[in-house]
Structure formats: structure tokens, C-alpha cells
Amino acid sequence: MKTRNALIAYFVLVLAAMTWVSWYACTAPTITSLPQYAAITGKAGLGVVDGYVTVCSEPWGLATMFDAYFGFLAFWLYIAWRERSGLARLAWLVALMLLGNFAIAGYALVCLCKAPADAGLDTIFFTRKQA
Numbered sequence: 001m002k003t004r005n006a007l008i009a010y011f012v013l014v015l016a017a018m019t020w021v022s023w024y025a026c027t028a029p030t031i032t033s034l035p036q037y038a039a040i041t042g043k044a045g046l047g048v049v050d051g052y053v054t055v056c057s058e059p060w061g062l063a064t065m066f067d068a069y070f071g072f073l074a075f076w077l078y079i080a081w082r083e084r085s086g087l088a089r090l091a092w093l094v095a096l097m098l099l100g101n102f103a104i105a106g107y108a109l110v111c112l113c114k115a116p117a118d119a120g121l122d123t124i125f126f127t128r129k130q131a
Contacts, residue, residue: 003121008112014105072096075104084129 055061079092095103115124 004112004117004119004124007121008109011105011108011112014101015109018101018105068100069097072100072104075107079107082128 052065056065073096076089076093076096079096080089083089083092092103092107095106099106111124
């Protein structure tokens with residue numbers, strides 16, 4: 001099925017792009033890595049939590065976080081409908097809140113790869129799992 005293969009390729013691309021941009025964000029120099037920043041603030045740089053706080057202190061950064069997390073929660077509602085196990089629902093909620101689009105792409109790939117090769121997309125994505 002061409003559509004299924006295209007979706008698999010898309011979600012693999014999402015994983016690759018998110019991996020690259022995350023690596024880039026971790027390794028690229030930023031203003032917080034400059035010696036002048038350390039001299040002013042007394043910090044040598046920002047970790048993940050400090051970076052999150054810094055982003056959320058900017059109005060558009062905060063708006064972006066709200067947008068992203070509401071999107072993650074909306075996707076989780078789909079997962080909560082599809083999954084029958086409370087443990088699976090909770091695990092995917094934690095994964096979405098921590099990993100965002102990594103988890104979304106992973107969930108979609110799991111659905112696509114577990115389904116029979118001849119299954120239609122409606123069967124793959126819009127059928128609830130059995131209890």
C-alpha cells in the first residue's frame with residue numbers, strides 16, 4: 001500500500017529530524033554558552049530545566065509550549081481511546097509529555113508496523129485495541 005509506506009517514511013523522517021534538531025540544540029553554541037553570559041549571570045550555561053524556564057519566560061516561548069503540550073494532550077486522547085490498558089495509556093502519556101513528537105512518531109510507527117500488510121489506514125488507525 002503506497003499510503004502506508006508514505007506514512008512510514010514520514011514518521012521515520014520525523015524521528016530523524018527530531019533526533020538531528022535535538023542533537024543540534026544540545027551541541028550548538030548559544031548565548032548562554034558565551035563567557036560573557038557566565039560573567040553576568042554566574043552560570044556556565046543552561047541545562048534542560050533552566051533552558052525550559054528561559055524559553056517559558058518569553059511570551060512567544062510560553063505560547064509555543066502551550067501549543068505543543070495541548071497538541072500532545074490531544075494526540076494522547078486518541079491514544080487513550082485506542083488503547084484499552086490503563087497502564088499503556090499512562091505510559092504513553094508520560095512518553096508524550098517527556099518526548100513529544102518522538103513519542104507521536106513512535107506510536108504511529110508501532111501501529112503501522114503491527115498491522116497486517118494489507119490493512120487499510122482506517123483499520124490501522126481507527127480500530128480500538130481489544131481488551
